[in-house]
Amino acid sequence: MGLIKVNNSRCKSCYICVNTCPKGLIKKSNKTNRLGDYLVEFDDKNNECVACAMCAKRCPDLAIEVYK
Amino acid sequence: MQAVFSTPKSMKEDFKFTFCPGCDHGIAVRLVAELIDELNLKENTICSTCVGCSVFLYDFLNIDCVEAPHGRACASATGVKRTNPEKFVFTYQGDGDFASIGFAESMHTAIRGENISAICINNTTFGMTGGQLGPTTLMGQVTTTSPFGRNKEYYGYPVKIAEQIALCDGTAFSARVALDTIPHINQAKQALKKAFEVQLKGLGFGFVEILSSCPTNWHMTPEEAHEWVKNSMIPEFPLGTFKDLTEVGVNK
Amino acid sequence: MSSEKVLIKGNYAIAQAAINAGCQCYFGYPITPQTEIGEYLSAEMPKLGRGYVSAESELAAINMVVGAAATGAKVMTSSSSCAVALMQEALSYACSDEVPVVVVNVMRAGPGLGYVYPAQGDYNQAVYGGGNGDYKIIVLAPATVQECIDYTYKAFYLARKYRNPVILLADGLLGQMMEPACFGENPYPEVDVSSWALTGAKGRDGKAIYSCARDEKAHIQKIHDLFKKFEIITENETSYEEFETEDAEIILTAFGSMTRNIKAAIRVLREKGVKAGGFRPITLSPFPTKRISELAADGKDFVVVEMNMGQMFKDVKYAVEGKSNVSLVNRPCGEWLSVEEIVSSVEKILNKKEGAYASCI
Ligand SMILES: Cc1ncc(C[n+]2csc(CCOP(=O)(O)OP(=O)(O)O)c2C)c(N)n1
Ligand code: SF4
Ligand code: SF4
Ligand code: SF4
Ligand SMILES: [Mg+2]
Numbered sequence: 259m260g261l262i263k264v265n266n267s268r269c270k271s272c273y274i275c276v277n278t279c280p281k282g283l284i285k286k287s288n289k290t291n292r293l294g295d296y297l298v299e300f301d302d303k304n305n306e307c308v309a310c311a312m313c314a315k316r317c318p319d320l321a322i323e324v325y326k
Numbered sequence: 327m328q329a330v331f332s333t334p335k336s337m338k339e340d341f342k343f344t345f346c347p348g349c350d351h352g353i354a355v356r357l358v359a360e361l362i363d364e365l366n367l368k369e370n371t372i373c374s375t376c377v378g379c380s381v382f383l384y385d386f387l388n389i390d391c392v393e394a395p396h397g398r399a400c401a402s403a404t405g406v407k408r409t410n411p412e413k414f415v416f417t418y419q420g421d422g423d424f425a426s427i428g429f430a431e432s433m434h435t436a437i438r439g440e441n442i443s444a445i446c447i448n449n450t451t452f453g454m455t456g457g458q459l460g461p462t463t464l465m466g467q468v469t470t471t472s473p474f475g476r477n478k479e480y481y482g483y484p485v486k487i488a489e490q491i492a493l494c495d496g497t498a499f500s501a502r503v504a505l506d507t508i509p510h511i512n513q514a515k516q517a518l519k520k521a522f523e524v525q526l527k528g529l530g531f532g533f534v535e536i537l538s539s540c541p542t543n544w545h546m547t548p549e550e551a552h553e554w555v556k557n558s559m560i561p562e563f564p565l566g567t568f569k570d571l572t573e574v575g576v577n578k
Numbered sequence: 579m580s581s582e583k584v585l586i587k588g589n590y591a592i593a594q595a596a597i598n599a600g601c602q603c604y605f606g607y608p609i610t611p612q613t614e615i616g617e618y619l620s621a622e623m624p625k626l627g628r629g630y631v632s633a634e635s636e637l638a639a640i641n642m643v644v645g646a647a648a649t650g651a652k653v654m655t656s657s658s659s660c661a662v663a664l665m666q667e668a669l670s671y672a673c674s675d676e677v678p679v680v681v682v683n684v685m686r687a688g689p690g691l692g693y694v695y696p697a698q699g700d701y702n703q704a705v706y707g708g709g710n711g712d713y714k715i716i717v718l719a720p721a722t723v724q725e726c727i728d729y730t731y732k733a734f735y736l737a738r739k740y741r742n743p744v745i746l747l748a749d750g751l752l753g754q755m756m757e758p759a760c761f762g763e764n765p766y767p768e769v770d771v772s773s774w775a776l777t778g779a780k781g782r783d784g785k786a787i788y789s790c791a792r793d794e795k796a797h798i799q800k801i802h803d804l805f806k807k808f809e810i811i812t813e814n815e816t817s818y819e820e821f822e823t824e825d826a827e828i829i830l831t832a833f834g835s836m837t838r839n840i841k842a843a844i845r846v847l848r849e850k851g852v853k854a855g856g857f858r859p860i861t862l863s864p865f866p867t868k869r870i871s872e873l874a875a876d877g878k879d880f881v882v883v884e885m886n887m888g889q890m891f892k893d894v895k896y897a898v899e900g901k902s903n904v905s906l907v908n909r910p911c912g913e914w915l916s917v918e919e920i921v922s923s924v925e926k927i928l929n930k931k932e933g934a935y936a937s938c939i
Pocket of ligand 5: 420421422447448449450451452453460
């Protein structure tokens with residue numbers, strides 16, 4: 259059982275994490291950052307996140323923290 | 327719940343990366359920061375920074391830094407190390423900085439076997455100035471100053487930096503890594519660790535060339551850029567370790 | 579060693595004085611007429627457990643010096659004219675970085691390779707700098723081997739006191755000549771560099787030494803601060819020598835080893851009944867503008883004698899501001915202007931009674 263927190267002030271909406279999570283738990287959200295890009299959100303209704311940290315390791319902006 | 331992945335302690339609390347979205351510079355800086363934490367180097371480090379997209383490195387890392395002019399980071403680091411042999415000294419440079427304008431300084435620092443570590447971010451272009459042809463631009467690659475692609479008649483050939491550095495007698499470790507996949511990111515960290523450790527053991531020049539994406543100047547999405555690293559860069563710039571004195575013993 | 583007189587070459591005197599001043603590491607690349615400085619230090623520094631780096635170029639050498647100086651280390655490089663040209667970029671950085679860099683330039687001829695004839699053609703290069711942007715360097719010009727020693731001590735002190743690069747501007751004549759000189763003790767106190775030197779972020783946040791401020795406003799402020807600092811340097815450190823200016827009607831002005839020849843020319847002119855005096859800036863930067871202006875206001879004319887095409891000449895003119903006549907006696911390089919040449923040129927100028935240009939071929 260895992261959980262991630264996205265730091266919206268660091269996220270630059272590159273969507274690498276969206277494409278990385280093997281369980282598809284990170285999605286584009288409706289919220290935008292100050293540049294007007296859509297931020298991402300963690301959506302894990304079924305508690306699928308295994309805290310593998312693959313999303314965080316590929317995030318170039320250190321915007322993801324992973325908890326277990 | 328416990329954090330299993332968080333920001334390295336040696337990053338500045340309020341750092342704001344000045345890199346473009348999806349740029350691999352950010353991953354490379356994180357790996358450096360993690361190693362500074364893991365090897366407990368923060369209080370003993372002096373970094374020579376470069377001119378390029380990573381020019382503001384000293385705003386990201388909470389360590390002592392001295393800014394070198396474009397290309398001169400290895401010379402600056404030599405000065406730091408020779409007068410402070412007990413300090414951990416490293417450079418973080420672009421491919422243009424390390425292998426074009428500063429190649430003489432870089433090579434001679436390796437040849438002298440300066441006991442420092444150097445990191446070169448190879449993104450096949452002068453990123454900061456808007457994507458011109460540089461020393462590592464691939465044959466056929468279109469840039470703003472090679473609009474018809476790199477050809478040997480006008481531009482000559484790209485340089486294989488890690489192999490060249492490995493040829494220097496003073497080099498203790500030289501490797502090329504990439505950041506396009508998680509296994510490659512893990513390998514990159516191992517290589518950086520070795521390049522740091524050879525300095526800590528006093529074996530000589532430690533070097534890592536990191537194949538990195540530049541989505542902005544390549545006009546690609548971050549994922550396309552990583553595909554391009556895999557399909558176009560790695561075949562030309564093979565990953566691997568080209569010299570490792572920890573495996574074969576100390577240079578005589 | 580301290581109080582005894584030794585017969586020593588200028589280059590060796592500079593090298594030994596650097597050691598006495600506490601230079602921890604020397605970085606350099608050979609070029610005539612100053613190669614002996616590096617040769618001497620390559621032999622002496624290892625004996626003292628200090629550093630010597632045979633740099634691959636002057637470009638590398640000066641950047642090594644800047645890197646080392648950023649950690650508070652006392653370091654130097656030495657070179658000559660066309661090779662000091664390669665250091666200009668880093669000197670611009672070093673001024674903005676505020677790191678204490680010491681550079682010795684034992685001048686040869688220019689432009690270009692310029693061969694090894696003696697010359698004073700790097701006045702502009704040193705005083706105005708060949709790097710980009712607004713910056714100022716402290717420039718000391720010795721006239722004797724003794725002064726090579728004294729001003730080497732001073733260069734290390736001023737560089738650290740003001741966190742500003744210092745150039746010791748000697749010439750091939752001084753570098754190669756032997757004279758009796760005395761090393762004495764380095765008269766200057768240690769300067770505490772702990773507030774800014776990079777030592778590793780132990781028990782504190784990381785700090786950085788860099789040349790460009792983050793935004794336009796901060797950068798403008800930084801340049802103003804650097805110039806305010808140089809005003810203080812000008813106030814405290816401007817240094818010059820005057821001889822027989824009191825009753826003088828015409829003042830011969832020279833820097834560096836040409837000072838020796840104007841001193842002799844003044845004696846000859848005085849014997850001939852000409853009321854000649856001498857003025858010699860020791861700090862070429864800061865330049866003794868104020869004092870020259872005062873002398874000009876007293877109606878005294880100036881004759882600038884130098885081995886270049888009139889580089890210091892224009893600074894004297896600027897200081898005089900039309901209050902009196904300023905003439906130039908010069909040769910671009912090669913054989914030093916002799917006392918006889920200077921005397922006859924001054925006489926020609928006096929006969930014409932107006933500003934003249936008496937170039938000696
Ligand atoms: C002496 C000098 N020449 C040129 C420049 C302009 N310049 C700044 S960064 C840069 C290229 C940087 O490319 P690289 O080192 O590959 O780093 P990247 O931005 O790609 O990370 C250039 C040419 C400069 N600052 N100084
Ligand atoms: S930690 Fe793993 S499973 Fe959880 S969101 Fe990130 S990539 Fe997906
Ligand atoms: S990888 Fe990082 S920066 Fe990119 S979208 Fe995800 S959280 Fe944002
Ligand atoms: S220009 Fe390229 S290398 Fe520079 S920050 Fe942007 S993506 Fe990264
Ligand atoms: Mg680049």
